[in-house]
Amino acid sequence: MSIDTLKSQIPDYAKDLKLNLSNILSSTALNERQIWGAVLASALAAGNPKVIAAIAEDAAQHLTEQDAKAAKSAAAIMAMNNVYYRSLHLLSNPEYGKMPARLRMNVIANPGAEKLDFELWSLSVSAINGCGMCLEAHEREVLGKGASKEAVQDALRIAAVVHAVSATLTGEDALPESQQAAA
Template sequence: MASLEVVRSELADSHKDTRLNLQGVLEGGSLTAEQRWGVAVACAFAARNERLKEAMLNEAKKALANPEPVIEDARAAASLMAMNNVYYRFRHMIGKESYSTKRAGLRMNRLAQVLTNKVDFELVCLAVSAINGCEMCMQSHEKVVLDGGLSEDQVHDAVRIASVIHAAAVGLES
């Protein structure tokens, strides 16, 4: 069972900044514990590194009084964004009006079954979209979370976590 400390120790000296940042971004900041660990777990799923995913799941279970809804929403957000980010990034990058008028036809029923709350789920989706590099999705989710009452500081902290989780996955693989 991997812990965050074990994973951090596995990062080579060439990844010292990532090792330090991995600790720093998961402490304090403007996010609630549920937001922080929802983002971290979903981003670990999106980064596709088994050790990092296991460590984030273990840490979330230790840090949260009721981790299961947060973890299940994180899992759902990572999966939905894996699909949507590819589709909408394609539409945006191709830039043809003909594609933007076509119905996506992609099921997203899980959005109506969020276990935590809609705004936090959207924040998690924003962080995963940052990893996946979908401009349209990032803009859409950022608007929803700000309109839902979260702050730019919270958006910023979520994306900082996403960036460090992604860097840690790269560091562990290199």
């Protein structure tokens, strides 16, 4: 399945998502590797199997195996970190923030891809997972490595659109009429 096939599965009531899905694949602030890594990491974070399959198929044409692995690593490590650091942020007791996390995060130091790219992909995943502490940390890293605010915005737009497509298709699959049509 490709992204074009995926677009054909988006219902008419969500036609803006079809348009946005096409638009996120081009950027004046991100290069092709950064775009496709963010799209792949976002799909994995959003979790819909159809979206993951379609995006992974197309991303394989734009990313090296090493870059695809790094994008997957960003989704994996942020799945853990976003829960942990979002929880620290939400708890009113500041003592938890002073305690060592005791979580392995070696991939952040050595992601197997350009550090800026990995940080952008981590930013996208953190947006989907809703971790303010991680968003701030990755934005600071991205800007500190020379990326523009437009690059940050594009990474966030990618996350928003991929998440919305994933949520819409997950919802459609759960609707009774979809289940009857599949039977």
